Amino acid sequence: MKPANAAGTPYYVPPEPKPLPSFLLAVAVHAVLLAFLYFGISWQNTEPVAVEAEVWDMSVQTAAAPPLPPEPAPEPEPEPEPQPEPEPAPPPRPAEAPPVERPVTPAPPDINLEREKQRKAELLKKEQEKRELAEKQKREREEEQRKDLAEKKKQEEVDRKAKELAAKKEAEEKKKEAEKLAAAEKKKEADKLAAEKKKEAADKAAKAKAEAAALAKIRQEDLKRMAGAMGSSGSAEKSTAPKIDSGYVAQITAKIKSNTTYAGSLDEPGNPKAVFRVDQLPTGEIMSVRLARSSGVPEFDRAVENGIRKASPLPKKKDGTVERNLEVNFSMKDLD
DSSP: OOOOOOTTSOOOOOOOOOHHHHHHHHHHHHHHHHHHHHHHHHHHOOOOOOOOOOOOOSSOOOOOOOOOOOOOOOOOOOOOOOOOOOOOOOOOOOOOOOOOOOOOOOOOOOHHHHHHHHHHHHHHHHHHHHHHHHHHHHHHHHHHHHHHHHHHHHHHHHHHHHHHHHHHHHHHHHHHHHHHHHHHHHHHHHHHHHHHHHHHHHHHHHHHHHHHHHHHHHHHHHHHHHHHHHHSOOOOSSOOOOOOOHHHHHHHHHHHHHTOOOOSOSOOTTOOEEEEEEEEOTTSOEEEEEEEEOOSOHHHHHHHHHHHHHTOSOOOOTTSOOOSEEEEEEEGGGGO
């Protein structure tokens, strides 16, 4: 008889019963059979056996008398006959051996019931194993998920640091590039300023050279004119130069002041004064400006010199003439 198959469970062949109980049962049956054979043969042996024994017990056991025969029916009284001597009592029979109790043979177990119990136990075991396997797989999946999450976080951290490093490196490169551009622009400006200064110096030198040449030419013309004047007659023992008109000096000072820009403080002690020598053409255009005496403040000296150059051409006298050589005295308080 095959055990009923539970719903949803695969069919399986029940295992063979264990041989040990069957072997022990066979041994017990053979032992009982041998005992029956032995005691049966001994019990059927009627040969009297002489027994000698020493009785130590104080009580003496005697054999029981045989049962009396039934009394016969009364008959007429016969003649009295002599009484026969009583027969000797038979020897006591040997004590019978106690009967051997047969071992209780256990009822054969219900094989189907045992198989059903075993099948249920195996089903329960399999269900337990399935649950344990499912829990183990769940734990493994959770562990894998935790590992994946940790690995993902670690990778994200690595990517973030890489991005920060790349951004920092890019910022440093941009900064270096900007510094290079700034340095190049600064160098370009410095070169341009140097070129301008060089050009300005060259222009200034060329202008000074041209002014010096023009001044030399004018001086030569003045010398020629003076030489011609000396050849003419004159009654004065020595020539006397005319005095410079004060109004003419005031006009020159006002024009130089209007063209002078000084960013420094005017509260210098002692009212510093700068003295310049100016050579001009008959038209009033300035040929050269030379610092004869410094005020002690270089910025003030340069500001006044630039103002004198910007004031060209200088104002003329009332008669339309100019002083070819001038000594310009300019004090710091004159700028107030």
